[in-house]
Amino acid sequence: MIERIHRTGRALFGALRRPMARAFESAENPLNHIGAMTVFFLWIVLISGIWLLIFFRTSVSGAFESVEYLTREQWYLGGIMRSLHRYASDAAIVTIFLHIVKEFVFNRYRNNRWFTWATGVPLVWIIFVLGITGYWLVWDELALYVAISSAELIDSIPIFTDSMAGNFLSDDLLSNRFFTLMAFLHLIGLPIFLVFGIWLHVFRLTGPRINPPRRMMAATLLALLVLSAVYPAISHEQADLAMTPRVLRLDWFYLHVYPLIQLWSPGWVWALLVGVSSIIVIAPWAPPQKKERAAVVTLDYCNGCERCVDDCPFGAVEMVARTDGTNYSHQASVDPDLCVSCGLCVGACPTATPFRTRGALVPGIDLPDSSAANLRESIITAGQNKSSPHVIVFGCRDDRQLKDLDAAGISYVKVNCMGQLPPSFVDFALSRGHADGVLLLGCQDGNCSYRFGAGWTEQRMARLRDPMIRSRVDTSRIALGWHAPWSDNESAVKKHEAFKRALER
Amino acid sequence: MKFLAEALMYAVFIAVIGLLSVWPPYELVEDDRAIISLVFSHAGDRITECRILSQEELNKLPPNMRKPSDCPRERHPVRVELRSGEKTLYQDVLLPSGIWADGKASIYQRIEVPAGRHELFVGMNDSGGSGDFDSTNSVSVDMRPGRNLVIQFDDEAEQFLIR
Numbered sequence: 001m002i003e004r005i006h007r008t009g010r011a012l013f014g015a016l017r018r019p020m021a022r023a024f025e026s027a028e029n030p031l032n033h034i035g036a037m038t039v040f041f042l043w044i045v046l047i048s049g050i051w052l053l054i055f056f057r058t059s060v061s062g063a064f065e066s067v068e069y070l071t072r073e074q075w076y077l078g079g080i081m082r083s084l085h086r087y088a089s090d091a092a093i094v095t096i097f098l099h100i101v102k103e104f105v106f107n108r109y110r111n112n113r114w115f116t117w118a119t120g121v122p123l124v125w126i127i128f129v130l131g132i133t134g135y136w137l138v139w140d141e142l143a144l145y146v147a148i149s150s151a152e153l154i155d156s157i158p159i160f161t162d163s164m165a166g167n168f169l170s171d172d173l174l175s176n177r178f179f180t181l182m183a184f185l186h187l188i189g190l191p192i193f194l195v196f197g198i199w200l201h202v203f204r205l206t207g208p209r210i211n212p213p214r215r216m217m218a219a220t221l222l223a224l225l226v227l228s229a230v231y232p233a234i235s236h237e238q239a240d241l242a243m244t245p246r247v248l249r250l251d252w253f254y255l256h257v258y259p260l261i262q263l264w265s266p267g268w269v270w271a272l273l274v275g276v277s278s279i280i281v282i283a284p285w286a287p288p289q290k291k292e293r294a295a296v297v298t299l300d301y302c303n304g305c306e307r308c309v310d311d312c313p314f315g316a317v318e319m320v321a322r323t324d325g326t327n328y329s330h331q332a333s334v335d336p337d338l339c340v341s342c343g344l345c346v347g348a349c350p351t352a353t354p355f356r357t358r359g360a361l362v363p364g365i366d367l368p369d370s371s372a373a374n375l376r377e378s379i380i381t382a383g384q385n386k387s388s389p390h391v392i393v394f395g396c397r398d399d400r401q402l403k404d405l406d407a408a409g410i411s412y413v414k415v416n417c418m419g420q421l422p423p424s425f426v427d428f429a430l431s432r433g434h435a436d437g438v439l440l441l442g443c444q445d446g447n448c449s450y451r452f453g454a455g456w457t458e459q460r461m462a463r464l465r466d467p468m469i470r471s472r473v474d475t476s477r478i479a480l481g482w483h484a485p486w487s488d489n490e491s492a493v494k495k496h497e498a499f500k501r502a503l504e505r
Numbered sequence: 506m507k508f509l510a511e512a513l514m515y516a517v518f519i520a521v522i523g524l525l526s527v528w529p530p531y532e533l534v535e536d537d538r539a540i541i542s543l544v545f546s547h548a549g550d551r552i553t554e555c556r557i558l559s560q561e562e563l564n565k566l567p568p569n570m571r572k573p574s575d576c577p578r579e580r581h582p583v584r585v586e587l588r589s590g591e592k593t594l595y596q597d598v599l600l601p602s603g604i605w606a607d608g609k610a611s612i613y614q615r616i617e618v619p620a621g622r623h624e625l626f627v628g629m630n631d632s633g634g635s636g637d638f639d640s641t642n643s644v645s646v647d648m649r650p651g652r653n654l655v656i657q658f659d660d661e662a663e664q665f666l667i668r
Binding site: 019020023028030086090091155161162169220222223224226227231241243244245246250251253259262 | 513518522523525536540542602609613651653655
């Protein structure tokens with residue numbers, strides 16, 4: 001059931017991504033940087049917000065007037081800043097939504113990744129409350145609606161005696177202190193929680209990407225500036241507590257739930273919000289995914305080189321003091337609670353070499369369920385297909401296009417992630433005559449089921465990162481075919497054919 | 506060509522942002538309607554009056570619990586009714602808050618009415634039973650479209666305020 005939902009989601013995501021893949025280079029495709037784009041939008045919100053704060057007055061009459069001043073009198077700067085503040089906040093909601101959907105449909109939330117997934121939920125709440133309190137501060141008709149509806153929502157929690165919503169019914173009940181409180185929440189209180197929440201969210205990730213490429217940042221900022229100039233954000237009429245606003249231009253990104261408060265009841269809206277949040281939090285265990293065993297260290301072959309520590313995307317490997325009495329000072333140690341069995345540590349291990357002649361192929365660090373020894377056997381088996389020129393394709397386990405290769409009778413070797421493949425195995429396939437060429441059909445950066453698989457492999461093959469492909473290997477016989485398995489405009493079979501033709505030339 | 510396609514993607518993105526940040530408009534109240542907000546918190550009378558304890562009763566109590574009077578905390582529910590002419594707009598019995606039912610009873614109701622003149626009557630019974638109202642107020646008001654008329658209860662003056 002859940003697999004079917006994932007598959008459908010991936011297909012839909014692929015449909016969204018396909019036209020974008022035509023327009024953008026892979027490294028510049030915003031869909032490959034959704035989380036980092038959210039952080040970038042929050043930077044815009046912060047900087048524009050500081051400008052707004054300089055002119056904002058925290059009083060019943062001053063709030064509206066100061067925002068109007070920024071919008072009308074200082075339209076060339078304050079007005080642009082206000083619009084940027086609003087549109088960047090809205091854009092952050094879009095990227096957050098896409099980020100959640102993408103992580104879900106690509107199954108990047110279960111097993112040991114539950115922590116990163118679950119800590120995203122309070123972040124979403126904080127961002128929504130930040131946005132809502134921001135609308136409140138303008139103190140126009142929309143703000144009055146948001147204030148009353150929010151108060152109704154809070155009043156429905158059966159712990160308060162006096163009605164909070166009653167404070168927004170007459171001018172004599174509303175005090176300037178209220179605006180000071182809201183400004184504190186919006187400007188200091190909630191942002192502190194947001195920063196802490198983001199830190200917690202990426203806590204378990206090594207080298208989290210929090211900045212998109214510069215060109216993308218520039219293009220996005222330019223786009224938002226154009227929108228702000230062409231269609232500036234404006235206020236409704238000033239809030240009048242004696243009148244009820246009749247028609248509102250709701251910001252549907254933040255306020256989509258509000259009409260439900262009137263349509264259903266505050267209690268049902270709480271049920272919806274808490275219910276959806278709870279479903280998201282428990283999703284990693286509904287149902288639990290069969291977990292591959294964590295990487296294991298074999299001290300007889302571990303020389304404490306630290307490459308596995310450097311390459312692990314989830315901080316699951318660390319160096320600890322040596323325990324076996326050998327002369328090495330340290331040894332690798334795997335935390336099974338953090339290991340996601342991607343195999344990038346195996347790809348980084350210099351002792352994971354298929355050329356070993358003495359004893360079994362046991363590297364210093366290995367995956368018990370997808371071992372380096374099995375990988376060597378798979379290469380030997382794939383090498384028995386003697387088409388000419390014979391190309392062995394290495395493909396990632398989660399790549400749906402592998403079955404197309406199968407149907408076309410093309411030999412392939414499955415790895416958990418392309419980063420699991422030590423360069424010496426490519427050397428082995430070529431130099432031992434198992435293949436005339438090797439096509440590494442890995443998942444493009446941003447589409448990797450794990451992290452860093454494409455980047456590390458590319459650097460290893462370009463001899464920029466240890467372990468490197470040996471200099472004796474003719475790299476023209478190696479093709480790197482990074483692709484997005486669910487939205488490729490070119491099929492894996494065609495890539496294989498094209499590489500074969502290139503080898504023939 | 507690639508540049509144009511990229512620009513088009515960004516254009517679509519900002520168009521979606523710009524559009525959904527204001528559209529579609531949301532109609533909160535129809536053109537010919539107004540709102541009456543009935544909002545107050547009020548504690549009903551205590552169900553049992555305070556009673557002065559006799560010396561004999563006090564002597565039976567531990568020394569640290571010898572309060573001169575016994576005041577059961579439970580309060581009466583508050584019955585409230587709002588009418589426009591002969592039509593009942595709202596009617597309810599509000600229970601006291603708190604696990605001992607000794608707190609204030611609260612109401613927050615927004616009632617939509619047709620715009621125009623209304624002969625409003627609001628009444629409240631806070632002393633129990635189904636008898637007469639303990640506090641009432643009547644007023645003739647012109648509810649112009651979109652008006653938000655607020656009805657509150659002033660605990661100090663013990664009367665309804667309609668404004």
